[in-house]
Amino acid sequence: MSVFKIPAFLSLALVSSSLITACSATPVVAPAQIRALNAAPAQAVKNQDRYLCSIEAREGHSIVKILDLNQQGVRSVMVPGKVKSMDGVQTEGKLYVNSVAQGSTDQTLYEVNVLDGQVRRLLSFSQVGLETEDFLIQNGKLYAVGIQNKRPALFSYDLRAYGWQPVVYDFQPGTLQYGSQTQDLQVLHFGAASLTRTTVNLASRQTYSVNYSFNYKTGELGYKTAQAKGSENYLYSGLISRNGRSIFASINDKIERYQIEDKQINRLAPITLPHALPRYAALSQDGQQLYVSHNQQNRVSRVRFNPDGVTYRIEDIAFPGTHQELVVF
Secondary structure (H helix, E strand, O other): OOOOOOOOOOOOOOOOOOEEOOOOOOOEEOOOOOOEOOOOOOOOOOOOOOEEEEEEEEOOEEEEEEEEOOOOEEEEEEEEOEEEEEEEEOOOOEEEEEEEOOOOOOEEEEEEEOOOOOEEEEEEHHHHOEEEEEEEEEOOEEEEEEEEOOEEEEEEEEOOOOEEEEEEEOOOOOEEEEOOOOOEEEEEEEOOOEEEEEEEEOOOOEEEEEEEEOEOOOOEOOOOOOOOOOOOOOEEEEEEOOOOOEEEEEEOOEEEEEEEEOOEEEEEEEEOOOOOOEEEEEEOOOOOEEEEEEOOOOEEEEEEEOOOOOOEEEEEEEOOOOOOOEEEO
16 A cells, blocks of 8 residues: 555556666665653554665655564665656565656556565556556455546456456545455545545445545634634645544644544544644554654654554654655555
8 A cells, every 4th residue: 555645635458577777775774762651551563564675866866765564674775867756566575656757747657576676667657647656466366546537436446367448437536455355456545635545346346435524725624723813734645544444644743643433524533743744644554553764863763552452652763864655555
């Protein structure tokens, strides 16, 4: 699952299999500095996440940083262009990156081997005219959401058979997440005055959308916040849990969280972090761990939720870099 940057909210043939030389192929090992910071009691946790990846934008290319959460090694890999979104498959040891070449609107999908740092160009989204906002990869299939000829669309691409297929059209595009059912995907869209969650059933190719009254710019959620008059919030990233019940949003300098119940959305207390300026976030597939980067700081906060889903504890992970985007798998 990828993470997206706001406020501007968010091949019928295999293009090439040539390898691109990886930058800094030898891992640079840095010991983790982890400490519990929340008053909630510590509980035995089995960490299912293996790789935490981030992006640093450079002139004409991006540096993908891959942190092995088990071995604490950090690998840096160069990818052409500016990275828009990422997703990873742990069982394959692969990170997939959607990148836009400098001076172009063409979007290209690259495959990064997290073990040896090799980069391979897989396909171009422009072959179906899709301006991609986000994508996921599951069981050898890629699902991409975006705009095709000014029309919102969800496409699938079989990575084994090399073929594009339209899935559904005409919904609010945004960030993609798996659904609670195997055949379901979710699309989360932050609008000017509402938040829209669209469930897509891949088997029937039907959509079901629910709109919630929500304005992240003013912080209004059925009530006024204590924000200064005339000021606006800035939404860095927004995520939805796989069960569709929890939403996390990095707004200004806080990690806001919301709970969805039927057609109502309720605001919970923000997550209190030990470091300032939280920016981008990534959520584990089981929804039990949230990773948060901090502006211009060489660290990431890991929030572990307790079984009650409300209380949590926080760990500090040393991760060199500025971390302009995050994904975990």
